[in-house]
Amino acid sequence: AQSVSQHNHHVILSEAASLELGCNYSYGGTVNLFWYVQYPGQHLQLLLKYFSGDPLVKGIKGFEAEFIKSKFSFNLRKPSVQWSDTAEYFCAVNAGDTGRRALTFGSGTRLQVQP
Amino acid sequence: EAGVTQFPSHSVIEKGQTVTLRCDPISGHDNLYWYRRVMGKEIKFLLHFVKESKQDESGMPNNRFLAERTGGTYSTLKVQPAELEDSGVYFCASSQVRASWHTGELFFGEGSRLTVL
Numbered sequence: 001a002q003s004v005s006q007h008n009h010h011v012i013l014s015e016a017a018s019l020e021l022g023c024n025y026s027y028g029g030t031v032n033l034f035w036y037v038q039y040p041g042q043h044l045q046l047l048l049k050y051f052s053g054d055p056l057v058k059g060i061k062g063f064e065a066e067f068i069k070s071k072f073s074f075n076l077r078k079p080s081v082q083w084s085d086t087a088e089y090f091c092a093v094n095a096g097d098t099g100r101r102a103l104t105f106g107s108g109t110r111l112q113v114q115p
Numbered sequence: 116e117a118g119v120t121q122f123p124s125h126s127v128i129e130k131g132q133t134v135t136l137r138c139d140p141i142s143g144h145d146n147l148y149w150y151r152r153v154m155g156k157e158i159k160f161l162l163h164f165v166k167e168s169k170q171d172e173s174g175m176p177n178n179r180f181l182a183e184r185t186g187g188t189y190s191t192l193k194v195q196p197a198e199l200e201d202s203g204v205y206f207c208a209s210s211q212v213r214a215s216w217h218t219g220e221l222f223f224g225e226g227s228r229l230t231v232l
Contacts, residue, residue, distance in 0.1 A: 004157070036223075043118065044158075044206065044223040090158060102148065102171055103221065105158035 002027040002093050004106035012112045013081055021076040021109050023065075023091030032094040033074040034103065035065055039087045047089070050074065061085070086113045117141070119224035121207050127230045133195040136227045140189070140209030146170075147190050148210075148221060149182060153203035161205075164190060197231045204228050 007022040025031060035047040048059025055067040065076045074091060088110045092103040120139045128134050140147050149161040161180070162172040166187035175182070179198070184190040194201050205228075208221035 041225075043225045044208075044221075046220050049220075092158075101146065102160040102163055102174070104160065105150075107155070107157040 002031070002095055002104040004091050004093050004104055006089075006091055006106035006109050008109045009107070010110045010112070012114065014114050015083055016080050017113075019076070019078040019081045019085070019111070021089055021091075021111070023074045023076065023106060024072050025074065025091075025093045025104075026072065027093060027095055029095055033065070033067060034092040034094070035059065035063070035074075035076050036090045036092060036105075037087045038090070038108075044090065047076075081111075081113050083113050083115045085111060087111060119207055119209050119222050121205075121224035121227045123227055124225065125228045125230070127232065128197055129232050130199055131196045133193065134197055134229060136192045136194075136205050136229070138190045138192070138207030138209075138224060140207070141211075141222055144209035144211050144222070145187070146210040147184060148208040149190070149192055150206040150208065151203050152206065152226075153200070158206065161192075194229070197229075199231050202229055202231045 003026045005024045033050040036044045037047045038044045047063055048057050050057045050067045058064045063078050065074055067074050088108045090108045091106040094103050122137045126134050145166050147164040150158050152158045160174040162175055162182055163170045164184045167184050181193045204226040206226045208223045210221050
């Protein structure tokens with residue numbers, strides 16, 4: 001079974017600061033990796049995903065994530081955060097070699113950006 | 116196009132009572148998932164429907180939980196009898212194609228918050 005670990009539960013940054021949110025997963029096979037975001041009062045939505053190919057993936061709103069297979073990591077980054085990035089961020093994994101479609105989520109990281 | 120809708124948005128019940136949560140997926144989406152988040156922890160998978168069939172119910176915690184999707188449209192999740200540890204936010208998500216895990220794009224509802232006193 002897969003599991004996902006998000007190291008930071010709550011991150012507070014000032015606008016224009018750089019962001020990196022950690023995500024590690026445990027699964028020995030092929031994985032599909034995702035970051036979802038939940039803005040205050042809204043539903044979860046997909047930020048970006050990795051299936052294969054270039055391990056550096058770019059998503060919406062200037063976010064990117066890098067898949068490092070040797071470290072079982074898929075950290076989320078943004079060079080300069082905005083107040084509107086205040087949200088909760090969830091890393092998720094899907095076992096790509098089993099056909100099981102359910103996603104396994106981490107516990108989330110709450111990001112607070114101060115103006 | 117309407118998104119995934121869930122009802123009620125918040126339900127407060129006493130231990131031992133019954134609650135039924137409803138999810139209306141995006142029209143035409145065959146895949147429907149239920150997830151639960153308890154006390155700020157991880158979002159945990161409960162089960163997956165493909166149309167009206169249960170594809171994977173490995174995440175259902177016990178037999179107090181019953182999910183249905185009659186006719187392959189909306190789904191209900193019934194908790195009977197509810198226990199204190201059932202409190203949390205129940206999310207529903209849907210996706211369109213059978214190979215949705217290739218795209219990974221699940222469309223989520225805003226969740227139903229359940230409080231059991």
